[in-house]
Amino acid sequence: MSLYFEEEGALQLPLPCEELAKRVIDAALDYVGCPYEAQVNLLLTTNEQIHEMNLQFRGIDRPTDVLSFPMVEYGEPGNFDFLEEREDCFDPESGELVLGDIVISKDKVLEQAQAYGHSAEREFAFLIAHSVLHLTGYDHIGEDERLVMEKKQREILEQLQILR
Structure with missing residues (x-):
């Protein structure tokens, strides 16, 4: 697996982001049964930058925690x-x-870790797992889809022993 890692902004997360991202991406791809070596681009950025991207690509005028840009359209998830x-x-x-591509707001990682009462490591890993599921065709628009994604995210993080 190749990870192309880039970081913008002065804020630094208190964890080995690139190493952790590789571990989570590998685990998520194994979990969904991806039979290929894969390539992922990861950008860690600021609330301001992800806000602009969220507005440009999704028409939503606010910062978000993670954006996923799949290069493949799947007929059936995974x-x-x-x-x-x-x-x-x-x-x-x-x-x-x-x-x-995966884009993550470093600001949101810290904000949400505090709001949910868990570590920045757990929040970051969750966002990576969530995004990899999007990159492999999963979504959470409907209730059934949301429940499937939540279960998969939880199981990926449990396998990695990254718990709340």
Whole structure:
């Protein structure tokens, strides 16, 4: 798995972000049964920047905790079978499946960790797991979808022993 990591803004999270992101992405991809080596871009940014992105891409005029930009459209969440016929989904140099981009607000990681009464590590890991599920076709628009995603997120974090 290749992680392309970038960070903006002066605020630093009190944890090894790149290392933790790799662990969570690997665990999430194993959990959903991704049969390919994959590539993910991760940007850690500020509330101001993610606010602009949220407005630009989703039409929502406020900061958010995480944005996910999948590069692949899945007919069925977590079903990778159709990708064998889709060369355009793979990096021609590395052969890795290009999953997409994750953008996380460092400000929100700290705010939400405090609000939910758990560590910044747990909040960051949760947002990464949540986003990887989006990058592999899962969503939470409907109640049934939300319950499926919540269960998967919880189980991924439990496997990693990153608990509340």
